[in-house]
Amino acid sequence: MAVKIIESCVNCFACEPVCPSNAIYEAKPHFLVDSKKCTECEGDFPVQQCASICPIEGAIVDSFGLAFNPPGSLTGIPPEKMAEAMAELQSH
Numbered sequence: 001m002a003v004k005i006i007e008s009c010v011n012c013f014a015c016e017p018v019c020p021s022n023a024i025y026e027a028k029p030h031f032l033v034d035s036k037k038c039t040e041c042e043g044d045f046p047v048q049q050c051a052s053i054c055p056i057e058g059a060i061v062d063s064f065g066l067a068f069n070p071p072g073s074l075t076g077i078p079p080e081k082m083a084e085a086m087a088e089l090q091s092h
Contacts, residue, residue: 001063002038003048005031009059015050024050030059 002023005015009030016024016031021044023037033050040062041048051060051068057075058067071079 001040001042002035003033003040003050003068004035004061004063004065005033005050006059006061008056010056012055014053014055015060018049018053020044020049 005024007030011026011030013026016026019038020041021037021039023034023039024031025034048060048068054060054069055074057069057071057073060068062068071082075082077085
């Protein structure tokens with residue numbers, strides 16, 4: 001049982017110091033989680049500390065690949081509206 005940090009991670013260093021099991025480490029091209037150390041904060045905190053501090057939507061996923069902070073959860077912008085806005089910005 002372990003969380004996973006995926007390629008959308010921007011190496012902002014927010015998650016690494018809050019991990020109670022010291023499972024997160026810097027790697028290239030993004031931070032990674034040592035699955036042997038990660039406890040998903042069970043017994044320590046009600047939520048995964050890395051996901052609770054992560055500013056990037058979708059960067060940290062559970063063992064099923066589901067994002068703790070799915071698109072739209074941090075910005076409040078539905079993914080389809082974000083896609084529209086990005087497409088409009090890129091067209092100019």
